[in-house]
Amino acid sequence: MPQPSPPVRPLAGIRVIDVATVIAAPYCATILGEFGAEVLKVEHPIGGDACRRFGTPTKREDTLTWLSEARNKKSVTIDLRRPEGVDLFSQLVAKTDVLCENFRPGTLERWGVGWEDLRKVNPRLIMLRVTGYGQDGPYRDQPGFARIAHAVGGMAYLAGMPKGTPVTPGSTTLADYMTGLYGAIGVLMALRWRDQTGEGQFIDAALYETVFRCTDELAPAYAMFGTVRERHGPHIETACPYGHFPTHDGKWVAIACTTDKLFARLTNAMGRPELASSSLYGEQRTRIENRSDVNEIVRDWCGSLTRDEVLKRCNEADAPAGPLNNIADIFGDRQFHARRNLVSIDAEDVGETIIVPNVIPRLSETPGRIETLGPRLGEHTEEVLKSVLGVSDAEIASLRKKRVI
């Protein structure tokens, strides 16, 4: 279908201030930036966002996490602990649509830039407030991190071998990303409301509750039947075979037979269709009762073949299986290449080519994009103060000297 001109991204014209740190609230701003918002990363003049020191160092004295996740942002330094800084910040908020922050509850209020202060400055403001525990409730003042959130939210309890030490559910920053996603949903809802009514609002998102929200029927099953779900290692309680199985070449595959039909396909892949007969293991109930036998059959089969061979046979039989990819596997995976899930970006001032995950989700008409990697500290301070607030050269020099910016 012919198109008149490249479409404008859906958030063009929206200005976002990201005064948050590390990943949770900043990831919300990252997504908004990928889809066209102008994102001003407001940082402390000395040191900046702690994310600049989180992860693997680069030649530029920040980290790969920073380069990837501060993509598309402009860095503006303002010291919010100084009255002149607060004044500048308020002026900037007055000209902004969305503010993302993740200080402990009460911190911005103490500096005179809490919700009640800022809504006076900008009644149309949308403010995302991310914390470990939320803006209210008894734990509101406790320090919150993703690891703690995984624990409090009930996710860590479920990860690990039965009765063994609970493990990290894959990634220590998972709750940060998930909260960033919920934050972005909240901001987009609030923008829609504001565009319809002119009314701003704040969004209160807590790391622990975003994790808890993603635990399917854990809560209703406890409330109704007192069921306390435990750790099941690589398996789950309600289906078999379902888990991770080692292959002959020392790699792993994931197999998930959640229905009888899928198990029948797996037995075809194994060349043993008789296993799926109703007198043997055709029914989920029987398989669950004979879990260790069924798992052993699958384990023996996987262990007799290389990973590629297991996957080839499963794919031919349409059985649900996949490789347990490490990052090296992912870089070699055809699907990731075909979908352009990895993009190389020349980071000139770092002197390297950096490979980062591409934008998700993929929109057909108004795709998001990565324009720049994480900025240098204060790279855009002057530009933004001049263009947005009309601050003069002399004032900028004076603010710099006083280390307000």
Place this chain on the structure above:
Amino acid sequence: MAGENEKEAAAGKRKTGHADTSSTTDSSAANGPAADEPAPPPAEGTRERLPLAGVRVIDVGTFLAGPYAACILGEFGAEVLKVEHPIAGDPMRRFGTATKRHDATLAWLSEARNKKSVTINLRQAKGVELFIKLVSKSDVLIENFRPGTMEEWGLGWPVLHEANPGLVMLRVSGYGQTGPYRRRPGFSHIAHAIGGLSYLAGFPGETPVVPGTAPLGDYISSLYGAIGIMLALRHKEKTGRGQIIDIGICEAVFRQMDEMAAAYGLFGTIREREGSGSFVAVPHGHFRTKDGKWVAIACTTDKMFERLAEALERPELASHTLFGPQSKRLAARDEVNKIVVEWVGSLDRAEVLQRCLDKEVPVGKLNSIADIFEDEHFKARGNLAEMESEGMKVVVPGVVPTLSATPGRITNLGPPLGDATYEVMRELLELSAQDIAALRQQKTI
């Protein structure tokens, strides 16, 4: 007989007054889908404080990957029509713990919240025709069939786009709509593996485990789906043009992996399983208390370790010569962890938490679901919502995130199969009672 029951159910629903959903249906049925231009600002009290009021969503997906996006839209005011096969319905109805309602597990009740069920058989030509009519009166369509399936039924994008040029279509699949694996069956468990998350869950050198919950990837891909839909609705309102949002569950999972790709790309670093700890910080992990419970402690910085040393009443541990700097703690990982293991193991959980919190050490209970129900903070935040479904009390997770001016809400739990079929066929598609009876007889609806 079934028809009458449903009529009653639909009528009863209106009577019991979920004014929010049914009144929206009625009014927007007359006007067609939400207008392309923004609504005029409402006078105080004249409209519901829900950002998606007036938006109609069709959810023809199954299980969670995609349908959870519809759930979120419904919480914030969209009318969600769950289109299901007339005989069996969404297999999610049979996924998880059974209830006394024969067509609803607990998982269904919780995650099909706020939806209305409409049965249409898409394997019949007449069903396809009805579906297209429904799409022409909707704003958003959510599906998660294997790529190519909808096209086989005559419901590909060109057809739907022609029926409704402003349509926003979310397509969630295991691998996405393109690429060599697109036709493979997609499941969250497999997507965790492909996306690199499962490889990282577990102890070094040991069996990788499920990263917490089995459907995590379904939830994460739905969160991206809801974001895509909100962006696309915004674009539609400016330009009138709809579009497709294409999400592979495995790529949504992979997007969560911070700098893993960049570090491999630049240095060839392959991240491995780190058990309950962290490669970049010590002590940072899960520790067992004297009463056999667990706590999480996360000392990401030297300052936090200093506070922990105070909680241990051994401030000297944080001295520069001992374990003050992170680099020294990382080098002496086992030794530092042993000190924390022993200290935590000598006290009950409540005591560990109290001493840590007194010193502002980042600490938390490793909650089981039983702990969560006892946890005062969950209560205070309204994270557990008590709802009713046909005489059953059901406790489900509350709405996340919390919006100050337009909070989301749960109006009803997962609907009975086909509870809104009659209402939608009659009022939205304007079929006669006779037509509806005939469609039922042919098992089209």
